[in-house]
Amino acid sequence: MADNKKMVEDITSMDVDFAQWYTDVVRKAELIDYTSVKGCMVIKPAGYAIWELIQRQLDDRFKETGVENVYLPMFIPESLLEKEKDHVEGFAPEVAWVTQGGLEPLQEKLCVRPTSETLFCDFYKNDIQSYRDLPKVYNQWCSVVRWEKETRPFLRSREFLWQEGHTAHATAEDAEARTIQMLNVYAAFCEEVLAIPVLKGQKTEKEKFAGAEATYTIEALMHDGKALQSGTSHNFGDGFAKAFGIQFTDKDNTLKYVHQTSWGVTTRLIGAIIMVHGDNDGLVLPPRVAPIQVCIVPIQQKKEGVLDKAYELRDRLKGIARVKVDDTDKTPGYKFAEAEMRGYPIRVEIGPKDIEAGKCVIVRRDTREKTEVALTDLESKVPELLDQIQHEMLERARTHRDEHTYVAKDYEEFKKIFSEKSGFVKAMWCGDRACEDKIKEDLSVTSRCMPFDQETLSDVCVCCGKPAKKMVYWGRAY
Amino acid sequence: MADNKKMVEDITSMDVDFAQWYTDVVRKAELIDYTSVKGCMVIKPAGYAIWELIQRQLDDRFKETGVENVYLPMFIPESLLEKEKDHVEGFAPEVAWVTQGGLEPLQEKLCVRPTSETLFCDFYKNDIQSYRDLPKVYNQWCSVVRWEKETRPFLRSREFLWQEGHTAHATAEDAEARTIQMLNVYAAFCEEVLAIPVLKGQKTEKEKFAGAEATYTIEALMHDGKALQSGTSHNFGDGFAKAFGIQFTDKDNTLKYVHQTSWGVTTRLIGAIIMVHGDNDGLVLPPRVAPIQVCIVPIQQKKEGVLDKAYELRDRLKGIARVKVDDTDKTPGYKFAEAEMRGYPIRVEIGPKDIEAGKCVIVRRDTREKTEVALTDLESKVPELLDQIQHEMLERARTHRDEHTYVAKDYEEFKKIFSEKSGFVKAMWCGDRACEDKIKEDLSVTSRCMPFDQETLSDVCVCCGKPAKKMVYWGRAY
Numbered sequence: 001m002a003d004n005k006k007m008v009e010d011i012t013s014m015d016v017d018f019a020q021w022y023t024d025v026v027r028k029a030e031l032i033d034y035t036s037v038k039g040c041m042v043i044k045p046a047g048y049a050i051w052e053l054i055q056r057q058l059d060d061r062f063k064e065t066g067v068e069n070v071y072l073p074m075f076i077p078e079s080l081l082e083k084e085k086d087h088v089e090g091f092a093p094e095v096a097w098v099t100q101g102g103l104e105p106l107q108e109k110l111c112v113r114p115t116s117e118t119l120f121c122d123f124y125k126n127d128i129q130s131y132r133d134l135p136k137v138y139n140q141w142c143s144v145v146r147w148e149k150e151t152r153p154f155l156r157s158r159e160f161l162w163q164e165g166h167t168a169h170a171t172a173e174d175a176e177a178r179t180i181q182m183l184n185v186y187a188a189f190c191e192e193v194l195a196i197p198v199l200k201g202q203k204t205e206k207e208k209f210a211g212a213e214a215t216y217t218i219e220a221l222m223h224d225g226k227a228l229q230s231g232t233s234h235n236f237g238d239g240f241a242k243a244f245g246i247q248f249t250d251k252d253n254t255l256k257y258v259h260q261t262s263w264g265v266t267t268r269l270i271g272a273i274i275m276v277h278g279d280n281d282g283l284v285l286p287p288r289v290a291p292i293q294v295c296i297v298p299i300q301q302k303k304e305g306v307l308d309k310a311y312e313l314r315d316r317l318k319g320i321a322r323v324k325v326d327d328t329d330k331t332p333g334y335k336f337a338e339a340e341m342r343g344y345p346i347r348v349e350i351g352p353k354d355i356e357a358g359k360c361v362i363v364r365r366d367t368r369e370k371t372e373v374a375l376t377d378l379e380s381k382v383p384e385l386l387d388q389i390q391h392e393m394l395e396r397a398r399t400h401r402d403e404h405t406y407v408a409k410d411y412e413e414f415k416k417i418f419s420e421k422s423g424f425v426k427a428m429w430c431g432d433r434a435c436e437d438k439i440k441e442d443l444s445v446t447s448r449c450m451p452f453d454q455e456t457l458s459d460v461c462v463c464c465g466k467p468a469k470k471m472v473y474w475g476r477a478y
Numbered sequence: 479m480a481d482n483k484k485m486v487e488d489i490t491s492m493d494v495d496f497a498q499w500y501t502d503v504v505r506k507a508e509l510i511d512y513t514s515v516k517g518c519m520v521i522k523p524a525g526y527a528i529w530e531l532i533q534r535q536l537d538d539r540f541k542e543t544g545v546e547n548v549y550l551p552m553f554i555p556e557s558l559l560e561k562e563k564d565h566v567e568g569f570a571p572e573v574a575w576v577t578q579g580g581l582e583p584l585q586e587k588l589c590v591r592p593t594s595e596t597l598f599c600d601f602y603k604n605d606i607q608s609y610r611d612l613p614k615v616y617n618q619w620c621s622v623v624r625w626e627k628e629t630r631p632f633l634r635s636r637e638f639l640w641q642e643g644h645t646a647h648a649t650a651e652d653a654e655a656r657t658i659q660m661l662n663v664y665a666a667f668c669e670e671v672l673a674i675p676v677l678k679g680q681k682t683e684k685e686k687f688a689g690a691e692a693t694y695t696i697e698a699l700m701h702d703g704k705a706l707q708s709g710t711s712h713n714f715g716d717g718f719a720k721a722f723g724i725q726f727t728d729k730d731n732t733l734k735y736v737h738q739t740s741w742g743v744t745t746r747l748i749g750a751i752i753m754v755h756g757d758n759d760g761l762v763l764p765p766r767v768a769p770i771q772v773c774i775v776p777i778q779q780k781k782e783g784v785l786d787k788a789y790e791l792r793d794r795l796k797g798i799a800r801v802k803v804d805d806t807d808k809t810p811g812y813k814f815a816e817a818e819m820r821g822y823p824i825r826v827e828i829g830p831k832d833i834e835a836g837k838c839v840i841v842r843r844d845t846r847e848k849t850e851v852a853l854t855d856l857e858s859k860v861p862e863l864l865d866q867i868q869h870e871m872l873e874r875a876r877t878h879r880d881e882h883t884y885v886a887k888d889y890e891e892f893k894k895i896f897s898e899k900s901g902f903v904k905a906m907w908c909g910d911r912a913c914e915d916k917i918k919e920d921l922s923v924t925s926r927c928m929p930f931d932q933e934t935l936s937d938v939c940v941c942c943g944k945p946a947k948k949m950v951y952w953g954r955a956y
Contacts, residue, residue, distance in 0.1 A: 033601060033604070033605065035550070035551055035597070035600065035601065036555055036558055036600050037551045037553050037554070037555060037588065037597075040551035040552075040553060041551070042548065042549070042550050042551070042601050043548055043549040043550075044548055045546035045547065045548055045616070048546075048547050048548050048549055049546075049547070051549075052547065068523035068526075068527075069523065069526050069527070069530065070520065070521055070522055070523055070526050071520070071521040071526055071529075071621075071639060072513070072520050072521075073513055073515045073518035073519070073520070073637055074518075074552075074590075074621060074623070074637055075515050075518060075574075075637070076515070077514055077515060080514055093580055093581055094580050095580070096553075096576045096578065096579045096580075096588075097576060097577065097578040097579075098574045098575060098576050098577075098590065099575065099576075099577045099578065100574065100575040100577065100587075101574045101575075101625040101636075102571055102572050102573070102574075102625035103571055109578075110515070110574075112552075112576065112590070119513070119515075122513065122514050123511060123513065123520050126511070127511065138523070142621070143549075143552060143620070145552070147579040147580035158579075159551055159552055159553070161549060
C-alpha cells in the first residue's frame with residue numbers, strides 16, 4: 001500500500017493550493033507533459049483521447065446543423081491580417097511571425113494563425129458570388145498560436161487545439177440566428193457530454209472579440225469558485241465583409257455585403273473538466289468523455305481463473321462501454337489509486353471469492369460508492385450506472401455553481417462577497433466601461449456575461465449608483 | 479444541356495494534357511481552392527470530407543495495432559532540429575522559421591515542424607525510463623510545412639495534412655517488425671479502401687529518409703504511367719536514440735538505447751485517388767472514401783410526388799449508404815454532369831414514369847452502366863453495387879498497373895521503354911549510387927523501390943553491366 005499512498009501524497013490538496021493541485025493532477029494523470037518549446041505542451045495519450053471524444057461528439061452535433069469541415073492555411077500574410085482594423089489591433093501583439101522560408105528571407109512576413117477570420121474572408125471573397133452560394137457554414141479543427149507570456153496546461157498555452165467555425169449569410173438576421181444557434185450547441189454539449197452547467201450570455205463591449213459586433217459566451221464555474229470562459233460565438237455583422245469586399249448578388253439583383261459569424265471551443269474544455277469534477281485523488285471523468293469508462297481490476301490475479309474471468313467480463317462489456325483490464329504486475333491497491341487518479345468512472349473488482357459467489361464489486365469514482373453486482377447482471381448494470389454517474393455529476397456541478405452564486409446590491413456588499421467568497425456575483429450595471437475598469441482595478445474581477453435570463457435586482461449600478469441597464473455576472477476568471 | 483456540356487468542356491482531356499486535366503478536376507470538383515498564401519491551399523468541403531474518411535478508417539486500423547494518438551508542438555527550436563546530423567541536413571533547406579513572438583525577436587529561432595522526429599525524441603528522452611515503458615507506439619494527425627518551390631494541389635504544397643507515427647522499442651527486431659507492420663497497414667488500406675494497388679519495397683540508400691537506417695515505401699502507378707510514393711515507413715535503428723540520449727533500464731538492469739521508427743501518409747493520397755481513378759468527366763471516387771455514395775436526381779421534380787419519392791428513397795437508404803438528393807433548380811442534365819464531376823459512385827434517377835412503374839434507374843459512375851431496379855429492391859441492391867464498384871475499381875487499377883509494368887534486361891531496352899512508354903520498369907541493379915545518378919541524369923527516372931518480391935531477371939546491372947544485387951522498380955515520379 002506504500003505505492004498508492006505515495007501516488008496520492010504526490011498530489012497537493014485542492015484546499016491548500018488549487019493551482020498546484022491542478023498542475024499535479026494534469027501531470028499525474030498523464031494528460032500532458034512539458035516540452036523544450038517554452039509555453040507549448042505535449043498532449044499525452046490519456047489527454048488526447050479525451051480531446052478525440054470531445055471532437056467526435058461535437059463534430060456530430062455541428063454536422064446535424066449543416067456545418068461542413070474545411071482546412072485553411074496556417075499562415076496569414078501581414079497585409080491580410082491588417083485589413084480589419086480592430087482585429088489586427090487585438091491580435092498583432094500576440095502573434096508569432098515567420099520571416100524566413102527555406103534559406104531565404106520572405107518578402108512579406110507571415111504570422112502563424114492566432115484565429116482565421118482574415119483567411120476565411122479572403123477565401124469567401126472569391127467563393128461567394130450569388131445568394132445561391134449562401135449560407136456558408138464552414139468549420140475547421142486545427143491548432144492556433146498566441147504568444148502568451150504566462151501559460152498553464154490546457155488553460156493558456158502558446159499553441160492550442162480548437163475548432164473555429166466561420167459562416168457567411170445573406171442577412172443580419174441569419175447571422176445572428178447562427179451565432180446564437182452555435183452558442184446553444186456549445187451549452188448543450190457542455191451540459192450533456194461534459195456534465196458542466198454553463199451560463200449563456202453576451203459579453204460587454206470591453207470583453208468582446210476584436211472585430212465583432214457582438215460576442216456571446218458560455219461561462220462555467222470551477223471548483224475553486226473561479227470562472228472559465230468555455231466557448232464563444234461572435235456576430236461580425238458586415239464589418240469584415242466591408243473590409244474584405246465580400247459581396248453577393250441577391251435575388252433582387254443588387255450587390256450586398258454578407259454577414260458573418262465565428263465560434264470556437266478549445267482544449268481548454270479539458271481544463272474545465274478537471275477543475276469542475278476533479279478531487280483530491282485526481283481526475284473524475286464524466287462517462288461520455290472518459291476514454292476508459294470501466295477498469296477491471298483482478299484481485300489475486302495469479303490464482304487460476306481470475307485473469308480469465310477478468311478478460312471474459314471485458315469481452316462481455318465491449319460494445320457496451322470502453323473497458324480495460326489492468327493486468328499489470330502492480331498491487332491491487334496501487335491499481336485502485338491509479339484508476340482513481342486517471343478518473344475512470346467505474347472500477348470493477350473481481351477476485352477468487354467473487355468468482356465463486358458469482359458476483360463482483362463495482363466502485364463509482366465520483367462517490368466511491370461500492371455495490372456488489374451479480375456477474376449475470378453486468379451488461380445491464382454498467383450502462384445504467386454510467387448514465388446515472390453522468391447525470392449526477394452534472395447535478396452536483398450545478399448545485400456547486402448555484403451555491404457559489406451570490407447577489408450584490410451595492411458596492412460594499414459586492415466587495416465584501418469577493419473578499420470573503422469565491423464564485424459568481426450577480427449585480428446590476430450601468431453599461432459604462434469606467435465601472436468595469438474600476439471593478440477590475442479594485443478587485444481583479446471582470447464581467448463574465450450579461451445573461452440571456454435577465455433579472456432586475458435593483459434599479460442602480462452596483463458600482464456607480466447610476467441607473468442600471470443590465471444584470472451582469474461578475475467573477476474572477478482563468 | 480448547354481450547361482452540362484460547358485462543365486465537361488471546361489476540363490482538359492487527360493490524353494491531351496494530364497497535368498492540366500488534374501488541375502481542372504481538382505478545381506471543378508471543388509476539392510481545393512488557391513489562396514493568397516503562396517504554395518498553400520484551401521481544402522474545401524468536398525476535399526476535406528474525403529480526408530475525414532481516410533482519417534477515420536486509417537485511424538481505426540492504427541488503433542487495432544495498439545497505436546495511441548498524441549499531440550506535440552508545431553515548433554522545433556533550432557538546437558533541437560540540429561541534434562541528428564543527417565536529419566538536419568535533409569530538412570534545414572526547406573523549413574519555415576519563426577523569428578519573432580509577439581512584439582519581440584526570439585532568442586532562439588523556431589522552425590515550423592517539417593516532421594517531428596526531433597520533438598518525439600525530446601519527449602521520449604524523459605518519458606522512457608524502463609523496459610516497462612516500452613514500446614511507445616504514438617501517432618499524431620497534424621499539418622507540417624516544407625518550403626517547396628514548385629507546388630501542386632495535394633501532391634506537393636508548403637503546408638499539408640498528414641499523420642506521423644513515432645515509435646520506440648526495446649530491441650532492433652521489435653522496431654523492424656513495427657516498421658514492416660505499418661507498411662502493411664498502409665498497403666492494405668490503399669487496396670481495400672482507396673482501391674489502389676501498391677508495390678511494397680525498400681528505398682535505396684539514395685532515396686531513403688534523412689536519418690533513417692532503412693526506408694520502406696508503397697508505390698502506386700497513376701493513370702499517366704507516373705509513379706507516386708504513397709506512404710513511407712522508416713526504421714531509425716538507435717541513431718536518433720544516441721543523438722538524443724534516449725535510454726532505458728532493461729530487464730537485465732543494464733542501460734540500453736531504444737530503437738525507433740516513424741511512418742506517415744498525407745493528403746497526397748487524395749491526389750492518388752484522383753489520378754488512379756479519374757476520367758475525362760471528372761472524379762471517380764471509390765465508394766469507401768466517397769463522402770456521397772448515392773446521389774438521387776429527381777426527374778421532372780416539379781411534378782407532384784417526385785421530390786417526395788426522392789426524399790423517401792433517401793430516408794430508406796440512410797444508414798445503408800451516404801446519400802443525398804440533388805433538389806436544386808438545375809436541369810437534370812446539369813445535375814448528371816455535376817454528379818459525374820464530383821465522382822459520386824452511384825446515381826439514382828427517379829421520375830414520374832419510374833414511380834408509376836415502381837422502379838428507378840441506377841447509373842454507375844465508374845462504368846456508366848445503367849440498370850433498372852425495382853424500388854422495393856433498393857436497400858439490397860445499393861450496398862451490393864457499392865461493394866462491386868469498390869472491388870472492380872481495384873481490379874481495373876491493378877490491370878492498368880500490370881499492363882504498364884515492363885521488364886528491361888539491358889540499358890538499350892531500358893532507354894527504349896522510357897522513351898516510348900510510361901510505367902514501371904523492372905530491372906536489375908548493382909547497388910551503386912553512380913548507376914542511379916546516371917539513370918536520373920539520362921532519363922529523369924528514379925528507383926522507386928527494391929520490392930519485397932524479388933525476381934532474378936538477369937545477372938547484371940541494367941546500367942553498368944556489373945554483377946546485379948537487387949531487382950528494382952524504376953519510374954518517373956511525382
